[in-house]
Amino acid sequence: MDDRTLDKVFLGALGASLAVAGTYVYKTPLPGQDQEVTDGLTVEKHEFVTPDGVTLRAKRYANPGGTPVVFFHGFNGNGFEFDLPREGFNMAVYLARRGYDVWIPSFRGCGVEPYYCDAGDWSHSIDTLAILDAPTLIDGVTSLTGRKPFWIGHSMGGMVLYMYLQGVRFVGDPADCHVVSEPELVEQRNASVLGGIPIASPPAFWWPRHHPFQVVTESSIGRGLLGASILLNRLRAPVAPRVRIGSNAKNAVLNRPRGIKALSRSPIGIMLYNRRNTDSETSTSLVKWGADDVSAHMYVQLVDGIWNISFRQYFPFIFREEPYDYTLNMPLIKAPMLFITGDKDFANWVGIRRYGYDRISSGVKKFVMLPGYGHTDLVMGRRVGDEVYPLIAEWMEGVEAAG
Numbered sequence: 397m398d399d400r401t402l403d404k405v406f407l408g409a410l411g412a413s414l415a416v417a418g419t420y421v422y423k424t425p426l427p428g429q430d431q432e433v434t435d436g437l438t439v440e441k442h443e444f445v446t447p448d449g450v451t452l453r454a455k456r457y458a459n460p461g462g463t464p465v466v467f468f469h470g471f472n473g474n475g476f477e478f479d480l481p482r483e484g485f486n487m488a489v490y491l492a493r494r495g496y497d498v499w500i501p502s503f504r505g506c507g508v509e510p511y512y513c514d515a516g517d518w519s520h521s522i523d524t525l526a527i528l529d530a531p532t533l534i535d536g537v538t539s540l541t542g543r544k545p546f547w548i549g550h551s552m553g554g555m556v557l558y559m560y561l562q563g564v565r566f567v568g569d570p571a572d573c574h575v576v577s578e579p580e581l582v583e584q585r586n587a588s589v590l591g592g593i594p595i596a597s598p599p600a601f602w603w604p605r606h607h608p609f610q611v612v613t614e615s616s617i618g619r620g621l622l623g624a625s626i627l628l629n630r631l632r633a634p635v636a637p638r639v640r641i642g643s644n645a646k647n648a649v650l651n652r653p654r655g656i657k658a659l660s661r662s663p664i665g666i667m668l669y670n671r672r673n674t675d676s677e678t679s680t681s682l683v684k685w686g687a688d689d690v691s692a693h694m695y696v697q698l699v700d701g702i703w704n705i706s707f708r709q710y711f712p713f714i715f716r717e718e719p720y721d722y723t724l725n726m727p728l729i730k731a732p733m734l735f736i737t738g739d740k741d742f743a744n745w746v747g748i749r750r751y752g753y754d755r756i757s758s759g760v761k762k763f764v765m766l767p768g769y770g771h772t773d774l775v776m777g778r779r780v781g782d783e784v785y786p787l788i789a790e791w792m793e794g795v796e797a798a799g
């Protein structure tokens with residue numbers, strides 16, 4: 397398939413997606429109201445301060461003596477994606493009712509009051525989340541409970557798990573810092589969690605030949621758009637470092653209720669979840685509560701991964717070192733791991749298995765591909781209460797039972 401053919405396929409797919417969005421936008425029912433789902437649970441608020449002085453806030457469904465579980469959210473999300481006010485679509489409440497001590501933090505700059513986290517100067521990258529935010533949260537929960545936690549991460553939250561377990565840290569000047577893996581940190585961090593559950597978390601941005609995303613990203617138009625977005629966000633970072641992805645999505649829902657219809661039927665919405673596996677009320681709740689902003693550096697780092705297949709550290713225009721490659725260093729991971737993905741997930745289950753499950757060194761690991769699930773509906777799809785939440789709970793119980 398030559399470049400011209402790829403371009404035609406890309407433009408045709410884009411046009412078809414927009415046509416679908418226009419056709420269905422007024423057929424979707426308006427969103428329902430929030431529901432009370434926390435009756436009988438003890439809710440607490442906790443704060444943790446990172447080494448660079450940023451305050452992270454976490455919601456806790458407290459079960460003292462229970463095994464701690466810490467949630468880590470995805471790109472342009474926050475902790476509420478696991479804690480939606482929708483009965484049957486709240487993983488945090490489900491696990492709390494099974495006796496787990498549940499912690500729902502957000503990364504810097506994300507969250508909903510009174511759990512909104514400080515953002516610093518918005519110059520952070522995804523590396524910052526793995527090197528500063530995640531250790532602060534894991535060490536803080538371990539210190540307060542006296543027990544090692546499980547880590548559950550969706551999308552980027554699972555990618556940060558990969559990064560954390562590789563024992564990475566910053567070296568060099570803050571304006572030109574390099575990421576390195578330190579053997580002592582590898583051992584320490586793999587021993588700091590009981591296990592990790594990455595949900596729809598790509599270790600690399602790889603798609604099989606002729607997959608729609610492979611066609612788009614390999615076409616000249618697709619490559620041009622990716623390159624332009626990287627360049628524009630590098631240029632904007634010094635003057636407008638906050639990318640208001642989540643804020644704009646929330647405004648579309650809160651100020652114009654029918655906006656969720658257009659959003660859910662748009663190419664972005666189609667990419668993020670399988671519409672047939674979601675309902676309008678829960679999708680709206682996810683945008684209203686779980687959507688958030690990112691930094692320009694985070695955006696550049698993520699899109700650079702799509703451009704290069706390998707997920708690498710963030711680096712400035714002029715960089716004197718070889719960028720640290722997280723995809724290449726997946727074998728450093730030794731902790732017990734449960735990979736969950738779906739056959740409709742844009743991140744592609746074959747790539748997650750090839751570059752994640754197959755490469756890690758964990759003695760205890762499991763890979764599950766769930767038919768009919770897309771990217772985000774692995775957390776809030778129609779059947780998660782029967783198919784996803786019990787799967788996670790039973791795996792954690794098995795890991796604990798096996799010591």
